[in-house]
Amino acid sequence: MGQDKGKKPVSYEDIEALPPGWVGEIVAGELYASPRPAVGHLKVSMWLGALLATQFEMTPTGPGGWWFLTEPELHFEPNIVVPDIAGWRRERVPAPPDPETPWLTIAPDWLCEVLSPSTRTVDRVRKMPLYHREGVQHAWLIDPVRRTLEVYGRGKNGWVRTALYGGNTVIREAPFEDVSLDLGRLWTPGPSGTAHP
Template identity: 70%
Template sequence: MGVGQGKGRKPATYEDIEALPVGWVGEIVEGLLYASPRPSVGHLHVASRLGALLVQPFDWARGGPGGWWFLDEPEIHLGPNVVVPDLAAWRRERVPEPPDPETPWLSLAPDWVCEVLSPSTRSTDRVRKLPLYHRSDVRHAWLIDPLRCSLEIYRSGNRGWDRVGLHEGPVVIREEPFEAVPLDLGLLWLPRRGVTGPKGDAATPP
């Protein structure tokens, strides 16, 4: 839900986030407060597995080039806006190390973000947060839909986001900015009861 600017209303503030019930996640985009319940198990499964696939080669440099550091659900302040992406990563050439571990939030825009879509956040992620990320000079964005078993790849362009990839099902991909290592998307998807998953073997891209 979005609450904030409008006739007779003041822009949302951080105090509005702090006033939310326990277990709710609050974000502020363009003066509006967006509150959502904690994500479902399927949502968390996809986010945690993607993080596991990326951290070893790109953060720890095990089987990959390294050069990045990652955070799960970081609170990021982009000017007056407050966002909590499911995953975010920074290039070490720009930000060598994470901040003090006692820091509750960050003000440095990441180089890559990933949002896992859910019924309660789908519209906010696409319509509100993606444009904000572009304006904040985030260079890459991924959108994952666990229900459709799909991944969308976006690159920042002059006038907005350019979608440069769309993948569905248990495929193996190489996609920017992590094209140095193949990623098996089949490891992300939870089988749903009564639903038969996509058939066929995934081919490793060249």
């Protein structure tokens, strides 16, 4: 379905008009706005981003070869999306752009969406196909409530789920198979204070 007659097309001004702290995205002509995520979402993003940046970007003795951004604004005209974490291979994009660059137009090689109740459907149904069309090679979906990680690789006609992990599993997964990732460290402790119920 197209735009309703007489309805003003959404634009970047609609994103700028959102309340402070809200994240706005435009996918297929629709504006999606979401509030700041909950603590479990934030912890997953922070820990995973820190691990990957430490091992693949900042440590001279690590595997290297990448640079990462948390919540980068990506413009794939006419779409505007904000994945939770994104990474670019240095062999393809040698360095991040100027620090004052407000958004990027080069698709990442890998990205991760941390699912929230308010964004789960948009992430899966609207954004994942867009990421595939733009040439992203690897995508991870993490659900901090269900404590799961879904790993997707690029297929010819769409994404192919190559793995599903849950709980406290230690994994090695593309494109970061050179480093072990303990999923148990991603999850926020429960009410009892234990990280692994």
